[in-house]
Amino acid sequence: MAIRFARRVRPLIALAALSTVAVMTPTLASAAPHSKPSVNSVQKQLGQLALKNSHLVEKYDRLQVLLQKRQKQARLARVEVHRANLNYRTVHAQFAQVAQAQYESDTLGAAGALLDSSSDNNYLDRLNTLDMVSTHAAQVVEAVAQARDSASGAAENAATLVTQVRSQRDALGKQRLVVQRQIIRYQNLLATLSSAQQYAFQRSINPSVSVASVSTMHLTKAGTAAAQRAVEFALAQVGKPYVFGAAGPGSYDCSGLTMAAWSHGGVSLPHSAADQYNYGHHVNRADLEPGDLIFFYQPIGHVTIYIGNGLMVSAPTEGQNVSVVPVSSFNGDYTGATRLT
Numbered sequence: 133m134a135i136r137f138a139r140r141v142r143p144l145i146a147l148a149a150l151s152t153v154a155v156m157t158p159t160l161a162s163a164a165p166h167s168k169p170s171v172n173s174v175q176k177q178l179g180q181l182a183l184k185n186s187h188l189v190e191k192y193d194r195l196q197v198l199l200q201k202r203q204k205q206a207r208l209a210r211v212e213v214h215r216a217n218l219n220y221r222t223v224h225a226q227f228a229q230v231a232q233a234q235y236e237s238d239t240l241g242a243a244g245a246l247l248d249s250s251s252d253n254n255y256l257d258r259l260n261t262l263d264m265v266s267t268h269a270a271q272v273v274e275a276v277a278q279a280r281d282s283a284s285g286a287a288e289n290a291a292t293l294v295t296q297v298r299s300q301r302d303a304l305g306k307q308r309l310v311v312q313r314q315i316i317r318y319q320n321l322l323a324t325l326s327s328a329q330q331y332a333f334q335r336s337i338n339p340s341v342s343v344a345s346v347s348t349m350h351l352t353k354a355g356t357a358a359a360q361r362a363v364e365f366a367l368a369q370v371g372k373p374y375v376f377g378a379a380g381p382g383s384y385d386c387s388g389l390t391m392a393a394w395s396h397g398g399v400s401l402p403h404s405a406a407d408q409y410n411y412g413h414h415v416n417r418a419d420l421e422p423g424d425l426i427f428f429y430q431p432i433g434h435v436t437i438y439i440g441n442g443l444m445v446s447a448p449t450e451g452q453n454v455s456v457v458p459v460s461s462f463n464g465d466y467t468g469a470t471r472l473t
Contacts, residue, residue, distance in 0.1 A: 174321050181314045185450065186433040188307055189376055190405055193387055195301040196377070197402040202294045209287035216283040308376065319451065340455035341443060343370050352422055352440035356473045359423025362397035366390075366437045366445040369454045374447050379403055384454060386434050389447040390425055393437055397423070399472050405435040412472040420459075420469055428465040438469070 322330060346367070354360035369392075372383055379388030387405045394401050401408050409427050420426070420438050428434040436444040438459070447454050459466075 174324060177317075177321055181317065185314065185376075186429070187431075188304065189385055190387075190431075190433050192301065192304045192308065192377060193385070193404040194406060195297060195304060197404050197407055199294070199297045199301055202290065202297050206287070206290040206294050209283070209290040213280075213283045213287045216280040219280070322451075339461045340457050343367075343456065346439075346443070346456050349441055351443075354422035354440075356423070358397035358399065358473045359421070360397075362393040362399075362437065363422045363439050363445075365396040366393040366454075367439060367456070369393075369447075370445065370456060372454045374449055374452050374454065376450070384447040386436065386447045389445070389454060390435050390437050393445075394423075394425075394472060397473070401472075406432040408435055409468065409470060412470040415469050415471050417459075417466065417469060421471065423473070424469045424471050426459065426469045427467040428462050430467060432467055434465075 322333070325333060351363075354363055366389065369380070369384060369389060374385060375383035376385055377388070378384050380392040384392065387401075387403050387408055390405075390408060391401045391403050399411075401411060405427060408425055409432055412425070415421075415424060422438055422440040424438040426436045426438055426444055428436075434446075436446040436457075438444045439456070442459055443456050444459050445454065446457050448457075
């Protein structure tokens with residue numbers, strides 16, 4: 133989630149334009165009791181809401197990724213249980229056949245062994261053989277039964293983990309309702325600013341570059357065809373709205389955008405900024421190439437895709453559209469970058 137707010141909750145450092153407007157407008161804190169809040173007060177509250185929302189979005193996305201992993205593990209465990217049950221039934225039936233044959237067959241039964249033996253030693257050897265066959269069959273059945281029980285235990289454990297993660301995700305889903313109410317509060321706070329103040333504030337948190345100006349630039353080509361496809365896809369999404377937890381095609385959050393972009397480059401990424409940081413290999417900021425993923429904040433709370441010329445495509449925050457922004461606008465919050473190809 134792209135926000136140019138400090139890592140810790142504190143008042144925003146506004147751009148010069150906003151500071152100028154704030155100076156020209158008398159502080160409202162000392163005005164009448166029911167007057168509008170001051171610009172600084174609005175800035176601080178917006179920063180607190182945005183930071184909280186950013187952390188919640190990342191937690192939600194990471195739990196979604198974990199839930200998908202747990203569900204896959206549970207499916208595999210259920211398949212293993214089915215296989216183990218089939219194996220147990222087959223082996224148990226074979227053991228039953230051996231046992232029945234020992235009691236009913238004149239050739240394999242103890243009486244048959246006595247009548248067919250030419251000596252006492254031969255008779256004992258035949259009995260030992262029968263006993264070994266029975267013991268081996270029983271051991272096989274026991275081993276397969278243990279494997280079946282182990283598979284069943286693994287499946288139950290996997291199901292429990294799925295339930296736990298789903299419960300955690302659903303709890304965050306309920307908090308999402310809180311986020312939505314906060315967004316309304318965000319919009320109401322923003323509405324208390326004048327038009328000039330709102331414009332300056334929006335520019336401070338999302339200093340976007342127009343698509344028209346980007347199209348006139350000679351952007352550096354990516355080093356691989358896959359990276360170039362990812363960049364072109366990301367640019368094609370500019371103007372689409374940011375939506376919490378979305379991964380296209382009509383809207384995105386930050387990691388949803390980079391995941392979708394690199395899907396077009398043939399690379400599968402998780403829907404989580406923090407998890408995406410562990411893919412590919414890390415590169416220095418001075419060595420950035422188009423297609424590289426850039427990460428911000430500690431803990432990681434935002435990811436963008438570099439497109440060259442010091443610019444990146446970013447899905448910012450609620451109320452903002454996918455934009456092209458300078459990497460330098462996030463200087464103080466830069467964490468690192470990775471290259472996927």
